[in-house]
Amino acid sequence: MFARRLLAISLLLVSSAGVAKKLYKYQDAQGNWHYTDQPPAVDHPGEVRQLKATAKQHVWLEKTADRARPSFFVRNAYPGPIELAVEWGERENVSASPELPQRFVVQSGESGNLFTITPNVGAQSYRMKLQYRYVIGPPLADYVGQTLYQPPLPAGGRFQITQAFNGPFSHNDDQNRYAVDIMMPVDTPIYAARAGVVLEVENDYVGSGTEQAYASKANSIRILHDDGSMAVYAHLALEKAQVHPGLRVRAGEMIGYSGNTGLTTGPHLHFAVQVNRGMELVSVPFQFAGADGQILEPQSGLWLNGYARQ
Incomplete structure (x- = not known):
């Protein structure tokens, strides 16, 4: 059995x-x-x-109804790709085809069969335990950004970068190393810095503080760009997102309002560009574009001006 x-x-x-x-x-x-x-x-x-x-689940590893040789597939509720890694937790008298561990890139929706489990020859029974993890976004091992980003600010607004790349307070891990914090009052309109598809929206977190428990409780919007990179806009206001997953937005389109949620010392916008590199979300360097097209290197103390979008 x-x-x-x-x-x-x-x-x-x-x-x-x-x-x-x-x-x-x-x-x-x-x-x-x-x-x-x-x-x-x-x-x-x-x-x-x-x-x-x-927390809401977005990804499920499912199996077919064939008990003798079940195949496994994935349901991906994100409106964009993920990379999935599957490995044995434990196994007895059983093999997989293709053999595990394996990584799979899964587009939005339901994948086809990814692998099949087969009892070993002569086995009367088998037992197994599978482990899987995933990272949002397509794998981009050698990504180098080529695009200038518009300041995600309202036209006529002027706001200062208070923490830039390798900032000592919270920009010292792979996800945030190349991020900027832009100080601004709560409820400042936030605009897409680059066109793309909204992958996810965190809209329901309340509260802020410097305790590590707040690190995963910032309201945020993640937008997937055409080259596979993703912009993250974080610490947004409660229930004021103006977009939803699956929506395509233009550069300069309003997406939400700034807030003070999550791991913060005060109201600001946290902005970063991330890619999936080796099953890890990592931030990558980027540059802003000024109103006249000039390149603005993100630096602590730099004042950014919002300008009208064409």
Whole structure:
């Protein structure tokens, strides 16, 4: 008898979106109190409480119904590609074709069969445990950026970079090494620095601080560019994203509002360009373009001017 397969999930830097709801407490015309996660159909006096955001799953490793020789495929709910790595957790009397470990690039939607599990010759039963992890974005081992980025700022605005590349406070790991922090008031409009497709939107996190627990709790928008790189706009305002996953945006199109969520010491926009390099999200150097097309090297203390988009 074949043992049921087990899957151990390890998610590496997948940026799973936080899903949060509100709790509504209100009193109807008859004086009855109601508690629900849906807003009342009409205006009733009451209270609204923001509930804690929870992670949402985007990627599933699934198997076919053939119990003797099951094949495995992936459902990818992101509107863009991921890279998936699958390996044995443990196995007994079983092989895979192609043999594991393997990496697969999976486009948005449901993949075809990626690999098949087969009992070894003469085996009466088998048991196994699979482990998988994924990274958002296509693999780009040798990526070198060639595009100038428009400052993601409103026309007429002037804002200062307070932490640039290799900044000592929080720009000292691979994901953030080539990032900039632009100081600005909460609710400053934010614009796409380059055209692309919105991959994910974090819109429901509340609160900020310098404790490490806030590191993964920043509202953000991730946009995939045509060359496979991705721009990240982070620390955005609660529930004020103006875009949704799958939407194609133009450079200069408004996408949201700045905030003060996640690991911060004060209101600002965190902007970085990232690629998937070797199953790791890493930031890469980039340059801004001024209103007259001049190249602006991101440096701490530099004032950036927003300008009207054509």
